[in-house]
Amino acid sequence: MEPTPSAEERILRAALRRFAVEGLGAPLRAVAQDAGVSAGLIIHHYGSREKLLEACDRQALKATRESKLDVMSGGSGAMLAQLAEIEHYAPVIGYVLRRLQAGGPLARQLVDDFAADALVYLEQGTAAGLINPSRDPEARARALTQMALGSLLLQLPAQREPLDLTELPAWLRSYSEALSAPVLEIYSVPLLTDTSMLDAYVAAASEGDSAAPTTEGAPS
Amino acid sequence: MEPTPSAEERILRAALRRFAVEGLGAPLRAVAQDAGVSAGLIIHHYGSREKLLEACDRQALKATRESKLDVMSGGSGAMLAQLAEIEHYAPVIGYVLRRLQAGGPLARQLVDDFAADALVYLEQGTAAGLINPSRDPEARARALTQMALGSLLLQLPAQREPLDLTELPAWLRSYSEALSAPVLEIYSVPLLTDTSMLDAYVAAASEGDSAAPTTEGAPS
DNA sequence: CACTAGGCTATACACGTGTTCAAACCGTGC
DNA sequence: GCACGGTTTGAACACGTGTATAGCCTAGTG
Structure with a gap:
């Protein structure tokens, strides 16, 4: 399609991919080699390593939004796997996972986005x-999103061992298949037999000034 | 109590704390300084950095098990916060979180332990x-554990910014309070209005050879 | 008292990192 | 033909890392 993408673009692409594979913190020289370019050129174009990361963040956020990538609370892996099969999107998904793992400003942004998307889906449902x-629809959407993303993150291979982007769809799919039965059950038949705990909690929370009950943890 | 703990013990303690605060990958010289000891001595006693990490893993696993630390599925933060207030346990909790974030063999071990604990609690309930x-009680316990740990992990401050162990209990508590209302709701009133999706899924899963339904993601 | 073993330190080394810099290269307009 | 501005490179620098080595200082022992 594009006969020869500009070097700056090649660098960004290579960076996204490398960071997805080896985790953020992959050496600059590695992405330079991937892009078929010298290490100094990266600095020349992006100013510093951190700036490059920020560029990757912007790119990932853009791609995420325009692909309407939504994690969905229940079968989080399902739609991700579906999307990861499209060759182009595997790197950004990997990068997003790694970014969520590493933290930073984008991480918050992403979960906010995902939670917002989840909210409208839940409202439609x-x-x-x-x-x-x-x-409290917002709080519920956020909680579901956090649980979905978090459990996915927990399963993510360690940073040291590189994650194979070609096997990422299969991995996501197997993960979602292993988990969808139990979470579907959790979402269908309630965990607790009655709402007494919830009632007690909201009663205590609304009656006290702002504090929630102190010593009582949720039993489950 | 112990008038002067041996240097080897001081090193391990300092390492656990440092790694909890700055994340695994904190420089050896930092833990050396914390322990009031030279950097070479760490190598002399533990052989290498990786060996030291393994020692920390063993220590954390031991402390975790003998303190009957359980995350509990719902208000995961609640009991953790309660435990983190005990001065002695804050570092191991921090280390456990960081270890879960970084992956490795111990991470799997820990979630297995937590899932096993959750299982007996669920059975008691x-x-x-x-x-x-x-x-499928085992699968449900595992799913709940993963969601609880994962969502906690997602909220964990980035690796770069050190986490304040003295504020860790308060942080855990506020986290759990922010989340316990929505998850209590999720556990009390089911997300889905009927069990048709679950029924369809288990039907498809048990009738096909081993595969689960392909294109249908959970709607929530 | 001499001597030795081991906890312990300080220094040094090798290595990988991000970043800088001067020079070479290349296309373009005068 | 030629100078010029941007692109690109390769080498070099400064720094922080884990680790190896050589020595010191103390305690215990004959």
Whole structure:
């Protein structure tokens, strides 16, 4: 398509891929070699390593948003795997995972985005009668998003061992298949037999000034 | 109590604390300085940096097990915060979090332990009539554990910025309070209005050879 | 008291990192 | 034909890392 992408673009692409494979913190010289370019040129174009990371962040956020990438609370892996099969998107998914793992400003941004997306999906489901309404839809969407992303992150291979982008779709798929049965159950039949705990909690929370009950942890 | 702990012990303690604060990958010389000891001595006693990490892993696993540290699925932060207030345990909790974040063999071991603990708690709850039984108790316990640990991990401050061990209990507590309402709701009133999706999934999964339904992701 | 073994330190080494810099290269317009 | 501005390179620098080595100082022992 594009006969010869500019070096600056090649660098960004190579960086995204390298960082996805080896984790953020991969040496600059490695991405330079991937891009078929000298190490100094990266600095010349992006100013510093950190700037390059920021550029990758912007790129990942853009690609994430325009691909309407949503994690979905339940079968988080399912849609990710579906998307990761498209050759082009595997690196950004890997980079997003690594960025979530490493923290930073983008991480918060991403979970906010995902939570917002999840919220509208949940509302659609509620309108369609598939999903029960919530006392606090935003909080519920955020909690579900965090749990989905978090459990995925927990399963992510360690940073040291590089993750194979070609096997990433299969890996995501197997992960989601292993988990979808139990979470589907959790979402279908409630964990707790009654709502007494929830009632007690919200009662205590609304009656006290702002504090929640102190010593009582959720039993499950 | 112990008038002067041996240098080897001081090193291990300092390492656990430093790694918890700055993340694994903190320089050896930093833990050396914390222990009031030269850098070479660490090598002399533990052989290499990696060996020291393994020693920390053993120590953390031991402390975790003998303190009956359980994350609990729902208010994961609650009990952790309670435990973190005990001066002695804050470093190991921090180290465990960092180790979960970094991956490695211990990470798997820890989630296995936590899942096993969660399983017995869930079974006790089921016996007491507080918790609904599951089609697959092990899988459910594991899923709940992964979600709890994962969402906690997602909220963990970035590796670069050190985490303040003295504020760790407060941080864990605020985290758990922010999340316990929505997860309590999720565990009380089911997300899905009926069990048709779960039924369809288990039907498809048991009828096909081993595969689960391919294109259908969970709607939430 | 001499001597030795081992905890312990300080220095040095090898290596990989990000970054800088001067020079070479290349296309373009005068 | 030629100077010029941007691109690109390769070598070099400064620094922080883990680790090896050689020595010191103390305690215990004959």
